[in-house]
Amino acid sequence: MNGERLDPWGTIEIKDYDRLRRVFGIRPFSEVIPRMRELGLPLSLHMRRNIIFGHRDFDKVILEGLARGEKIAILTGFMPSGRFHFGHKLTVDQLIYFQRELGAKVFVALADGEAFAVRRLPRREIIRLGIEEYVANMIALGLDPDKTDFYFQTNRGTPYYRLIQLFSGKVTMAELEAIYGDVTPGKIVAALTQAADILHPQLEEYGGYKRVVVPVGADQDPHLRLTRDLADRLHDIAGLERPASTYHKLIRGLDGGKMSSSRPDYTIFLTDPPEKAVWKLKRALTGGRATAEEQRRLGGVPEKCTVYDLYLYHLVPDDNELLRIYRDCRSGTMLCGECKTMGAEKLKAFLEKHQEKLEEAKEVAWSIVEPPRF
Ligand code: SF4
Structure with a gap:
């Protein structure tokens, strides 16, 4: 990795996406477009415009699943700690595309535990923001509530929490530090909980979706790498498979810096x-x-x-x-x-x-x- 580290909690600006792809081994999204055309799948606006610039295993996991008529799912998560903005809309547009055009089941995690641990917000406010800012805006944008599983992480139930417990026995501090730099208890729990978000749709209790894609900004790739490793390590115990991921360019704020609720x-x-x-x-x-x-x-x-x-x-x-x-x-x-x-x-x-x-x-x-x- 040439000493470079992507920090999902940091504020780095990612300017050179091609270089980023090469350093971290993310494949160009353009390579799967011919296969999508062969399968007669429409491209989304963000795919057409090269805003979605990379992927891991999108062809193997999602396109082959669609070719075989298997069910697919897409999952994302939001930390309900601020207001819903155009950066969030970019992800929600992708969920809507997968739901309408590819028939995917949609899972949306509301990371209330992480908002509490990392942002230190009052619980009531986190819950209000989760429902009134995030879920409401997603529905108003066109996400079909009947085909979407919205959930607060702290409410998700036993099999989901069983995964988090098992993950904690399959990862070392050295690995977490290599991925995230300085870690705190809150960040460790948040990282393992996010892995459970991505992998739990595969469990029978949540629908048994073995083919799952996660659309992320490139700064979130460390979570994906950890989650893919955890899927391998729990393959024999829990039957977990590696998820696919797609990577989009982040929209800039109006001064050219980061678009963020805090700005x-x-x-x-x-x-x-x-x-x-x-x-x-x-x-x-x-x-x-x-x-x-x-x-x-x-x-x-x-x-x-x-x-x-x-x-x-x-x-x-x-x-x-x-x-x-x-x-x-x-x-x-x-x-x-x-x-x-x-x-x-x-x-x-x-x-x-x-x-x-x-x-x-x-x-x-x-x-x-x-x-x-x-
Ligand atoms: S605002 Fe100015 S620089 Fe930007 S697209 Fe319009 S004409 Fe071009």
Whole structure:
């Protein structure tokens, strides 16, 4: 690994995704696209646009499962410690694609134990955030609550906790430190609990889904490597198989840094009042030039532009329209002021439509997710 370490709890920026793939042995996602076409599977927006850039065993686990008509599942987890933003939406869009287009069962873990141990939030607030921020926004985005298993980790039940206990006997401190650096009791429990999240759908009690994929940002790969090793070590005892994973590029915050709940001025939340979100967008870092004259002459740089990121990841689903914006920016035909006005309209329309569905989605969320008793 050349001494490099990815830190899922850290704030590193990952700029060179190709280099990252080579260093950590993640395969390029482009290599599985021909097989998807052969199987007649549609590509998601994020697959088409190379936002999903890598995978481990997606072909062996998921595509071969689909080719044989076997059931598949997709799992993700969220730590309910802040507000739901466009970075979260990127993952939820992938869940919706797998649910609608590939018929996958969806599992969503709410990492309330981790929020308590690592972020030190009050339990009641963690539970409220889990249901009203995370589950409600996911339902309002279009995730079908009837085909999704949302759960709080601390409520999950005996077979799930049996896995965590067994994992603790199959991993050493040296291994955990090699993956995570400094570890605390809370981080160790969180790491083993996440492994149980990923692997427990394979148990009969939770549906017996042997073919599971986990969509993650590249910074989460250490969890995947640990989980794959644990699956091997418990293969004979619990019949666990290695999961597949896909890796997506992280959307940047509006200043070019990390998009995160802890940086609210640079992060657009799906519950932001539309005017507030537009205010943030108008101040966003662009790839524009110092003067209008220079931009007309040299063109803008969409690759550096956080407004373009919003188009690419979320606000412009039509590939032809996106291409037109890209060309108009590069050629200097469109300047940043005009482009931001267009972005503001798209953002406002998206948020208004989304927020119309949110109150009803909150009611559904409280009715389908069992909150932990304490
Ligand atoms: S024209 Fe649009 S896409 Fe290009 S740099 Fe300016 S804001 Fe970004």
